[in-house]
Amino acid sequence: MGGFITLAEQARSSHTLETRLFRPDGRRIGAVGLGCAGLSPWMYARPDLDDQAWASLLNAAVDLGVGLLDTADVYGQGHNEQLIGQALGHRRSEVLIATKVGMVVDDLATLTWHCDGRPTHLRAAVEASLRRLRSGSVDLCYLHRVDPAVPLEESWGALASMVKDGMIRHLGLSDVHVRDAERAHRIHPVAAIQSELSLWSRAPLGGRRHGEDVVDWCARNGALFVPFSPLGRGFLTGTITPDTSFAPGDLRTRHPWFTSAARAGNHRILTPLREVAKRHDATESQVALAWLLAQGDHVIPIPGTTRLVYMRSNISAAKLTLTPQDLSLLDSTPPPAQEPS
Numbered sequence: 001m002g003g004f005i006t007l008a009e010q011a012r013s014s015h016t017l018e019t020r021l022f023r024p025d026g027r028r029i030g031a032v033g034l035g036c037a038g039l040s041p042w043m044y045a046r047p048d049l050d051d052q053a054w055a056s057l058l059n060a061a062v063d064l065g066v067g068l069l070d071t072a073d074v075y076g077q078g079h080n081e082q083l084i085g086q087a088l089g090h091r092r093s094e095v096l097i098a099t100k101v102g103m104v105v106d107d108l109a110t111l112t113w114h115c116d117g118r119p120t121h122l123r124a125a126v127e128a129s130l131r132r133l134r135s136g137s138v139d140l141c142y143l144h145r146v147d148p149a150v151p152l153e154e155s156w157g158a159l160a161s162m163v164k165d166g167m168i169r170h171l172g173l174s175d176v177h178v179r180d181a182e183r184a185h186r187i188h189p190v191a192a193i194q195s196e197l198s199l200w201s202r203a204p205l206g207g208r209r210h211g212e213d214v215v216d217w218c219a220r221n222g223a224l225f226v227p228f229s230p231l232g233r234g235f236l237t238g239t240i241t242p243d244t245s246f247a248p249g250d251l252r253t254r255h256p257w258f259t260s261a262a263r264a265g266n267h268r269i270l271t272p273l274r275e276v277a278k279r280h281d282a283t284e285s286q287v288a289l290a291w292l293l294a295q296g297d298h299v300i301p302i303p304g305t306t307r308l309v310y311m312r313s314n315i316s317a318a319k320l321t322l323t324p325q326d327l328s329l330l331d332s333t334p335p336p337a338q339e340p341s
């Protein structure tokens with residue numbers, strides 16, 4: 001055993017944690033969270049590691065001070081929540097666990113799903129999530145998508161009734177416009193919104209001039225803004241080249257921004273990132289996350305990773321302060337060659 005260092009021991013080694021205020025309950029949490037989807041068959045599962053390895057990673061995340069873990073009932077069709085419940089059921093007070101309901105998997109292999117925002121489905125889904133998470137209440141429960149067939153007021157009202165019943169502490173919305181946030185907020189406070197936001201996917205900021213900016217909306221209304229896929233699904237880390245091959249079932253095998261041609265064309269996106277990274281002796285991932293953190297002190301990105309070394313590096317991004325020159329160079333990052341279908 002001489003020289004063997006466990007994941008948890010590695011994780012506990014020195015660092016001072018940067019934190020941000022989760023205004024809805026006054027709790028300070030680590031400025032960089034962890035997206036857990038990759039730990040289950042969903043978007044980019046690594047089949048080479050087992051649940052025990054993932055349990056170590058999750059515990060290491062909490063040891064390191066990651067305060068926000070992001071999961072959903074559809075990730076691995078319950079597997080992701082179960083993993084978190086098994087690994088962290090005894091450490092519930094140390095971390096804010098966010099899950100999402102309102103989507104139903106049709107076929108896990110092809111990653112097809114549909115919305116179900118009916119109150120009966122949402123209540124049954126939250127009950128099932130609580131069992132898997134081994135918890136009496138969900139810290140933060142998002143409506144994963146607004147179901148076009150169900151008025152938002154009905155879905156949100158059902159979730160709000162579960163707050164009254166003690167099953168959920170705070171409510172969030174995922175992938176919404178400001179007008180949805182306003183409608184929901186009139187019924188029950190929106191504690192958090194998560195949308196895709198990164199240097200190559202800036203839709204949540206895109207309508208800033210038209211009052212459609214959900215990031216600003218969150219700041220004005222005391223809500224957390226949680227950028228999902230903050231590393232551009234791996235592209236902004238600079239580790240994906242036109243030759244990188246993805247495992248079968250990996251979402252990126254059929255994502256239009258990840259075709260070989262798109263990857264070659266999108267390489268130019270990395271130029272400003274690399275220039276800023278060089279100025280600060282940082283990695284591309286750290287700069288991509290620092291840019292997000294600079295969008296407001298109510299922003300907590302949730303990079304997904306299956307590797308402790310990446311997780312540690314991502315957390316350190318909170319120590320990186322970008323200058324106005326850095327930010328203006330990064331803001332000039334060109335959009336990807338192809339929009340997602």
Ligand SMILES: NC(=O)c1ccc[n+]([C@@H]2O[C@H](COP(=O)([O-])OP(=O)(O)OC[C@H]3O[C@@H](n4cnc5c(N)ncnc54)[C@H](OP(=O)(O)O)[C@@H]3O)[C@@H](O)[C@H]2O)c1
Pocket residue numbers: 034035036037038043044070071174175194227228229230231232233234235237239285302303304305306307309310311313314
């Ligand atoms: N609400 C929604 O609809 C929605 C949609 C998508 C995602 N999400 C949430 O957002 C989370 C994060 O998004 P995401 O996983 O799609 O994309 P992401 O965080 O932008 O990128 C994840 C990819 O980056 C790699 N990576 C992470 N840190 C790295 C580093 N320091 N160096 C090199 N590579 C690194 C990971 O590789 P390894 O796995 O090899 O570490 C993985 O392939 C998800 O886990 C999920 O919780 C929510």
